[in-house]
Amino acid sequence: xxxxxxxxxxxxxxxxxxxxxxxxxxxxxxxxxxxxxxxxxxxxxxxxxxxxxxxxxxxxxxxxxxxxxxxxxxxxxxxxxxxxxxxxxxxxxxxxxxxxxxxxxxxxxxxxxxxxxxxxxxxxxxxxxxxxxxxxxxxxxxxxxxxxxxxxxxxxxxxxxxxxxxxxxxxxxxxxxxxxxxxxxxxxxxxxxxxxxxxxxxxxxxxxxxxxxxxxxxxxxxxxxxxxxxxxxxxxxxxxxxxxxxxxxxxxxxxxxxxxxxxxxxxxxxxxxxxxxxxxxxxxxxxxxxxxxxxxxxxxxxxxxxxxxxxxxxxxxxxxxxxxxx
Numbered sequence: 182x183x184x185x186x187x188x189x190x191x192x193x194x195x196x197x198x199x200x201x202x203x204x205x206x207x208x209x210x211x212x213x214x215x216x217x218x219x220x221x222x223x224x225x226x227x228x229x230x231x232x233x234x235x236x237x238x239x240x241x242x243x244x245x246x247x248x249x250x251x252x253x254x255x256x257x258x259x260x261x262x263x264x265x266x267x268x269x270x271x272x273x274x275x276x277x278x279x280x281x282x283x284x285x286x287x288x289x290x291x292x293x294x295x296x297x298x299x300x301x302x303x304x305x306x307x308x309x310x311x312x313x314x315x316x317x318x319x320x321x322x323x324x325x326x327x328x329x330x331x332x333x334x335x336x337x338x339x340x341x342x343x344x345x346x347x348x349x350x351x352x353x354x355x356x357x358x359x360x361x362x363x364x365x366x367x368x369x370x371x372x373x374x375x376x377x378x379x380x381x382x383x384x385x386x387x388x389x390x391x392x393x394x395x396x397x398x399x400x401x402x403x404x405x406x407x408x409x410x411x412x413x414x415x416x417x418x419x420x421x422x423x424x425x426x427x428x429x430x431x432x433x434x435x436x437x438x439x440x441x442x443x444x445x446x447x448x449x450x451x452x453x454x455x456x457x458x459x460x461x462x463x464x465x466x467x468x469x470x471x472x473x474x475x476x477x478x479x480x481x482x483x484x485x486x487x488x489x490x491x492x493x494x495x496x497x498x499x500x501x502x503x504x505x506x507x
Contacts, residue, residue, distance in 0.1 A: 182230030189387025198233040205241025239271035250298035270309035282312035307337040325358035337363035342505035343378035368392035395465035401452040404438035432497035453481035
């Protein structure tokens with residue numbers, strides 16, 4: 182396993198982050214694994230040297246955090262041996278204050294996440310989305326208070342527009358508050374709009390990228406000659422992917438397929454290797470519902486792509502609408 186600093190911070194993370202959204206309660210999503218099913222996958226990740234794990238309070242409505250806390254506590258000898266990241270923003274109840282980035286919701290959310298994770302601190306606490314209904318100053322002040330209280334070590338952000346992230350960092354710096362060290366953005370071979378503004382901004386600010394959906398919800402893992410995509414439980418029930426990708430992406434998928442065949446590698450390894458070659462990318466967040474998924478992610482670290490191979494993968498790309506929400 183390789184390890185890097187997350188952005189310009191002193192926090193070391195493994196170059197592969199295991200996404201824990203896939204573990205929790207299948208009542209939330211049909212494709213989610215329960216704790217018993219997740220255990221061998223997480224054990225394999227730990228044995229492979231992965232120390233970075235990402236979840237969110239909304240995943241399985243808290244069950245993912247609980248599973249994450251129990252499994253990491255079981256497989257690591259000391260709390261400082263791993264980095265746990267979680268997120269807040271999404272509705273966790275029916276009330277109007279059970280969502281968003283208000284001081285009230287964030288201070289309640291961090292305490293609930295700490296309890297479910299079974300820890301006294303969160304290494305990376307992230308705002309899951311931008312909240313138009315809350316002044317960013319209120320959000321940043323609350324996050325800074327968490328850091329000062331020792332509940333949170335570092336803060337990060339997730340999908341938003343580049344101007345929003347720039348505004349937040351500027352306000353935090355001006356006020357002397359804690360600044361974001363990471364951006365968890367939507368970035369893969371099928372969605373590269375982040376290269377326009379967000380990624381250059383993060384590079385300039387010393388912010389590390391931990392992209393979500395590095396394999397485009399499975400579309401980059403197998404060749405299919407039409408827009409139907411791979412036939413999996415998740416693909417049949419995950420409607421978000423329908424809004425993110427379309428038929429123009431097939432040429433990119435074909436390019437991944439062709440290079441994978443030429444190099445006798447899986448498509449997943451090639452797609453992840455491309456992402457690992459990109460500037461500012463610290464650790465793609467990889468979901469794994471089978472041991473093989475994890476093995477592909479780890480193997481991608483050893484793949485070196487030439488300039489010509491990188492160009493061949495990128496050439497078929499067609500622009501998409503910029504999605505600040507992801």
